[in-house]
Every structure is written in C-alpha cells, then in structure tokens.
Amino acid sequence: MTNAFLRRTAVTLAALLALTLALCSGAFAGTTLYSGKEKPKYVFLFIGDGLGLPQLSAAQFLFAASQGKMGEDKLLMSTFPVQGITTTYSAETAITDSAAAGTAIASGVKTYNAGIGVDANKKPYRNFASMAKDKGMKVGIVSSVSLDHATPAAFYAVSESRNAYHEISHQIATSGFDYFAGGGLIDPDGKKSKAPKGNAFEAIKGAGYSVVSGRAELQKLTPKSGKVMAMNDRLPDGNALPYAIDYTPNDISLAEFTAKGIELLDNPKGFFMMVEGGKIDWACHANDAMAAIGDLVAFNEAVAEAVKFMKKHPKETLIVVTGDHETGGLTVGFAGTKYDNFFTVLQGQKVSFQHFTDVVLKDYRAKCGGNFNFEDMKPIITANFGLKFEGDAAADRTVLKDFEIAMLKEAFNRSMGGETEKSKDEMTYRLYGGYDPLAVSLTQILNQKAGLGWTTYSHTGVPVATAAVGLAAETFGGYYDNTDLFKKFCSVLGIATEPVTLAAN
Template identity: 50%
Template sequence: MISKKNWICTAVVMSAFLIALLAAAVPKQPVAIAGEENGYYGKKAKYVFYFIGDGMAMPQINSTEIFKGTLNSSDPMYKEKLNFTVFPYQGMQTTHSTSSFITDSAAAGTALATGHKTANDVVGVDPTNTIKFKTMAEMAKEKGLKVGIVSSVSIDHATPAVFYAHEPSRNNFYEIALAMGNSGFDYFAGGGLLSPTGKKKDLPNALDIAKQKGYKVVNSQEEIMRLAKNDGKVIAIQPDLAAEEAMQYEIDRTNQLSLADFTRKGIELLDNPNGFFMMVEGGKIDWACHANDAATTVRDVMAFDNAIAEALKFYAKHPTETLIVVTGDHETGGMSIGFSGTKYETFASKINKQTMSFEEFDKKIKAYRATVGETNANLQDWLPILASEFGLVDLTAYDKQRLSDALAQSMLDSKKRAKDEQTYLLYGGYEPFSMTVTHILNQKAGIGWTTYAHTGVAVPVFAQGVGGEKFQGYYDNTDVAKKIMGIMGVKFQ
C-alpha cells in the first residue's frame, strides 16, 4: 500500500509533468520587442516596392502568360510565366468596399494604401468624410524614407491619389493635385493632371504651386532622362500624353517612355541610405478591360511586368533589405479564358494580329464618319483594315451583320444613338464599331467578358523579399496594407 506521503509526492510529480506537457503543446507567442508593429516580428524592409495592376486579377494574368507563350513558342500549350508569378509567396485578397461587393479604385486603393475600408468614390477618408486615414506613403515619409508615386494614368487618378490625398470624391481633381504638391513626396511620375486649374479653369495652376513648394516639373523625355538626385523633389510627366492625361497604351507606344523607364528612373532618384517606398500603378490595364480589349490588356500587363523587372534588378543587389509586393485593386471586365463559340479551345495567337488599341481605332472611325456622313458608310470599306490591323479575315455572315449594325451606330452623332439596355449590353457606351471589332476578335481567340465595369472576385497577391511570407493565405485588402506597414516598421493608424 502507498503511504499518504508517497501518494502526495507522486501526485505532485505527475501534476508537474502534465503541466510541462501542456506548456509544450501550446504554441508560443512571440515576445513583443520595442518598435515591433502590426504583429510583424521579423527584420524590417528598408526598400519597399508596391506594384498595383489596376483591374488586374487572375484572368488578366493567365491570359498574358498564355499570350506570351504564343509569342515565344510554337507549342500551343506553352504558357510563359511573368516575373511576378514566380514570386515565392502568394495569397488572395478580397476587395469589397463599405458600400458594395464590387469596389471602385478609390475605395480599393484606400484599403490598399491605409488599411481602412471606405465607400466607393472616396479617397483616403471614411465614408462620412470626418476621419482622414494616414497612408503608408505618408508614414514612410515621416520615418525618413524617400517616397515615389508612379502611374501610367494621370497622377491625380484614384489609385495614385489614395497614397497622398484625402477627399470625399475621387473627382476632386484640383484638390488632389494640390495635395500632391503638399505631400512633400520625392518623385511623382507618369501621367499628367486632369484638372490643373480647376473645373472652370480659373484657378492657379497646381503645377506652378508645386514648383513654389520646391518641385522640379519636367515634361520632355530629355529632361526626364537627365534627372539626377541633386534635382530634389520631382514631378516627371510623360510628353505627348494620350487621352485623359494618361501615358500611351503599350500597344500604341512608339518612342515614348515606358512604365519601366519611369520605374528605373525612380529607383535611381530615390535610392539613399535611409531607404525608400515606391508605388507603381499599371493603370491602363483597367481601362483596356473596361473596353473589353484583350490585346491591349495583355500588352499593358506585359508593360507592368517589365516595370517589376526593374525592381527585381534592384532586389538582386539588396535581397536582405527589399520587399516587393504585386497585386491588383479589383478585377475589371469579367474577363475569362473561354468563350462559348470556341468551347474548350483557345487561340491566343489571334490577338497578336491586333496592332492598335480601341482608342486609336476610334480615331479612324471618327475620321471616316467626318468623310462619309451618317448614311453612306459601307462595311466593305473596312474589310482591308480589319484584315491588316486585326487579322480578321475569317468573318462569318453573322460577324458581318454585327459589324454592319455597329458601323451604322458609329456613324450617328453620340447624342442620336440609342440609349436602351440592348445597346448598352452590345457596346457599353464605347464606340459601337470599335467595340464590335474587338469583341469578335476576342471571341475567336477564346476570350470572353461579362461586363464593362468591375467585378467582385478575389485578387491575387505576390510577394518576394523581406517579410514576403506574411502574404500567404486568404485575407482582406486592408490586410495587405497592414502587412506592408508592419514589414516597413510603421504603425497602422
């Protein structure tokens, strides 16, 4: 028989053993260290690249990989990876705003820049316009990092604006332009300004005000390429801008600077011992998707990927100090790899025969309309152009009927065109003939679209470098911002 004393000793020993087992089974929480922010306990990134493909989700990415495969291989099943799709860490983010499951760029951008949700149309503030959300770019500047904002669309557009402006409407372009000059950021580049002198064009030029605040404003290729670190704060605007003060679509670009050129120049100007933060937006991916123009879309994704290649060159020199994050703000167009008319087949090489964007083709339509008037258009006039500029030589009777109907609509003044639901479903408010040409080409390539607006699907996130492992999993778009903030060593507010 065990004595009472021995029983007590045995119980004490067993209790201690069980406690030790339980302690070993419970995962240990990291011990907070002074200065650690937002749940990140690893090494901080000194250099942070944030690439946002506006309107870019998996359909745009996969389509581009398939398209690149057709350019570089005779194997119809070859798909060529992009620079960022081979990043070691990948996740998915949800994109809804506070007002809709289908976000716009202002709300999505605010989430990606500040870690806070807001309503569609709102830039950098809460839906009631009472709380200004501090952006990671502003935090980086306060920390002593240099900051750059680059976009292929106007620099006062929603996505670039959310990193430095706080407005109840994304359409407050003049106020956003003033905020750019007040930001103190070191490098703005790409597109121009939509409303530099206000809606009535009667206010002081925002670029002149920026000059008074110490910015050097340049808008020639020679001046941009000559920029050096001793030039201080810079606003570099692409010369010969396209519509809406944006850079050219990549498919239309000739000798103008590319998004990669502006990214490379930004790295040169921002590089310093304290580090830097740079956001680069491929903004015209979104615009091409709104217009359901697949060839223009994939070319702009490729241009975006070329800009990422510039960051990777820098990363190769600073692999233990650099973070690169690539994502989109939402998907646009409901793009799909697959069309009912081609069933299980795709023919991506067909869109390589398109030589210009829908925007450039619109100019040809406008010139033709001015020549023949409303009633004298003839599809036969266009067949050689459709063959040479779009590769459309296998047109069916149904294709030609669609094209003839659309051409007739395009010959009308926009005010005279039908405004019913059927017309919108066919053309989405774009030039009817141009839209029908690209739709037919896309469909023959096996590419489909569901909308001329955004969709609510989740968007991928790709990361490489310091803290990149944090971007694995499935999370909200606000978490992308919080993760970057933590890895950059600034506190989410």
C-alpha cells in the same frame, strides 16, 4: 434556395470556422504580420489596376501559345515565392471601385466607392506612404494614368470624392513626396471645381518640385534634382500614357519611369515606391483583351526594374505585386469555342480600341467626307485587327462568319451615324458599354475567336492575386482582405498597424 437554407448554411460555416481556429491554436486568428528584426530598406508596391487572375492567365497563355507551347509562360509576379489571395469588396458593395480599393490598401479602412483616404463616415485617415516619409524614407508615386487618378491619389491625398481632381492635384504640392511620374493632371486649372485654388502645376512648382516632360528632360534628372514631377510628352486620353500597344519610340514607358524613380529615390534611409499599371483597367472596361495584355506586359517590365534593383540589394528589398480589383469579368473560355482556345488570333490586333476610335476612325471620316461605305472599312479592319472577310472560316479562325459581319455592319452604321455612345437604352449599353460601337464590337469578336469572354464593362467582386519576393515577403502569403495589406506594410516598416485618423495627429 430558401432563406432558411442560407441561414442554416451560414451557421454551419461559422461553426466549422470556429472549430478550425480552435484546432489551429489561433494561427488564423488575425492577418500575418511581420515581426522580424531586419526591416526592408527598399519597398516596392506594384498595383495592376483591374488585374485579376483571368488577365494574368490570358497573358500567360498567349505568351506560351505564341511560342507553340501549351500551358502558361509566366509573368514575373507568378514566379515570386510567396503567393496570396486578396479580397476587394468596399464598405457598401461586393464590387469596389479603385478609390475604395486604393484607400483600403493605403490607409487600412473600408470606404464607399469614390472615397479617397476617408472611411465610410468620411473620417480622414493617414496612408502608410506618408508614414514611410515620416520615418525618413523617400517616397515615389508612379502611374500610367493621370497622377490625380484614384489609385495614385489614395497614397497622398484625402478627398470625399475621387472626382475632385483639382483639389486632389494640389495635394501633390503639400505631400512632400519626392517623385511623381507618369501621366499628367486632369483639371489643373480648376475648370470643374467649385472653388478653384489656382493652377496646380504652379502650386507644385512653388512647393519646390521640378516639373518636366519628355524623355530628354527625364534623362537629365539626377539625385541632386530634388523633388520631381515627370510626365510623358504625349498624353492622348485622360491625361494618361498611351496604351502600350500604341507606344511610339518617343513615349516613355512605365518601366522607364520606374527605373528613373529608383535612381532618384535611392538613399541611405531607403525608399517606398508605388507603381500603378492603370490602363490595364481602362482596356478591360472596354473589353479590349490585347490592349490589356499590352499594358500588363508594360507593367511586368516595370516590375522587372525592381527585380533588377533587388539583385543588387537582396537582403534589403521587398517587392509586392497585387491588383486592386478585377475589371470586365474576363474569362478564359467562351461558349463559341467550348473547350478550345486560339490565343494567337489576338496577335492580329495592332492598335487599341482607343487609337482605333480617336485616330483610325477619325481619319476615315475625314477622308470619306460623309460617304460612309462598309466595303471601304473592310481593309482597315483587316489591317488593324487581323480579321478577314474572305476565306474558309472553318479552317481559319481569323475569317469572319456571316453573323459576325452582320454585327460589324450594324456597329459601323451606328458609329458613322454619330449615335450617342452612352445610350440610356439597356440593350445598346449591353452591346457597346458606352464605347464606339465599331471599336468595341471588333475587340469583342476578336476576343471571342480567341476563346475569351467578358461579362461586364465595369469591375467584378472576385478576389485578386498578391505576390511577394524579398525580405519579409512571407508576410504577404495566405487569404486576406485588402485592408490587411496596410497592416502588413506597416508591420514591415516598423509602424503601428492600426489605421490612424488624421485628427489623431
């Protein structure tokens, strides 16, 4: 394809667009904003980190297949009356990270990957959560990952780098927001900071927050508790909640944190709550479809809490669900299955890749004392992933073929040999992506048997779905950029829709 051809194509498309806009009398001249007199009193924004249409489709196909049905059994966001498509590129690349995407949504400006609350020139901007707070609304930030991670941080912090976790965590204390819940903090003591500010938890307590951990302490909270930071007792990796597939009865779900937030935030002036399903993204980075679907279900259950609340306040509530980007390049379709899919094969998986790496393999190493034997690993693989080493592979999709067993043996040897996971060797990276070789090989083979494929261990640049229900929901239909979400939310809240620099306030 020549440059001349591309130029001619661009000129033709531009002319067609201009003609379309003229014929439509300016209907598409800008993003749709809300102009209604009645403003929502209660506003929910749910962000599925890494949630693209493939993740949504894979989950819905699996739910239908598990009931013996063809087609999709829809999640709540798919049933909402207003549906939109949102582009996600950052200021520097077609493929955004969560910091740039979160900043675009929260502050309305494009930035470089890793920027929090700043534009591409590192100029700081306000986010609409703080604007909602200025209007008298209470504000809640909930996430299944650490509360100083990129997406939640974009709604209360400003930082030139998403990795400045210590500095970001201290901005929880100065935010004045009413409810933070979910995961913990990555660097509360500033061990990775060049200029530690003191323990972040102490700063948060000093700002008047009650910092609690565990279900019993969460349940004690009432609207009279004041400002709150609430966490799960168990934060097994990255100070995040466990993957939903690995939940124990003692773990607090994203839905429970959302429900408690509704209880604590409800007041005559209303509230804004952002809820992130952060580990959908983490699972997709590791190409673990079943862990991702498990966290998507947990995310859906959190959305259900908002829908339950909306039924009590149908004329005062707006719920918007979106993704910040797609992760993993997931496809519903794989070369090895051609036009077929076998979604229920996924149900043989009982743990996430992370639990298998951190618990199952760790226990195996401890018990075998260095005498690693793949034959001993076979029943462990079958128990945790449902993959079988004997039987008719042509008749039973869960039976491993010879070349798949060979792949697992190679991965097992690499895992047991203590091979550096994040190898600089391109071939090794393509195979394992920086994860435990055996764990990621198992999820990939299982996914392929189900008819799912992956193209990357990173994000992709494809648009994501946005869905809305409730008062002003029509504002969120159409095809638009993620920066337009900021404008749409501002218009819904009755705030000026142009991005606002902090210097201007």
